[in-house]
Amino acid sequence: MTDATVVARPDGEDVRIRIGGEVDLDNATAVEEQLAAAIPNETNAVTLELAELEYLDSAGLRVLFALAARLEVLQIELRVDVPPGSHARRVLQLSGFESLASLEA
Numbered sequence: 001m002t003d004a005t006v007v008a009r010p011d012g013e014d015v016r017i018r019i020g021g022e023v024d025l026d027n028a029t030a031v032e033e034q035l036a037a038a039i040p041n042e043t044n045a046v047t048l049e050l051a052e053l054e055y056l057d058s059a060g061l062r063v064l065f066a067l068a069a070r071l072e073v074l075q076i077e078l079r080v081d082v083p084p085g086s087h088a089r090r091v092l093q094l095s096g097f098e099s100l101a102s103l104e105a
Contacts, residue, residue: 002026005052008038014045020052023060032063036070045077048101053088061095068100079104 002022009016017038023031039046048064056064071078078101082089092103 002055004031006031006034006038008034011047013043014047015039015043016047016049018049018052020054022055023053023063024055024057025059028059028063031060032066035063035067039071039076041074043074043076045079046071047079047081050080050082050086050088053082053086056088056091061091061097064092064097065095065100068097072100081105 002024004019004021004023004027007018007020015038017035019031046067068078080092080097080101081104082092084105089103092098097103
């Protein structure tokens with residue numbers, strides 16, 4: 001089984017969530033559950049920090065798209081901090097994720 005870490009911390013009325021390791025078919029459901037539990041409905045914005053994310057496959061990408069859809073319904077802004085040139089950034093760019101959230105460095 002692959003390892004992923006999800007660490008959430010409040011930032012005022014916002015939430016910052018650091019995702020590290022690998023998010024793939026083996027752990028995507030667990031990561032999705034951790035993300036859902038970390039975000040109260042009253043949050044103004046969520047920032048995903050992906051600098052420590054080493055690998056993201058299609059199951060992990062589905063988790064991020066589902067998160068973006070949930071936040072859109074709740075009218076919560078989504079921002080993604082992801083280093084230029086990283087695997088995660090390339091996957092997000094190729095998938096069209098930028099239409100759902102701004103990718104920041």
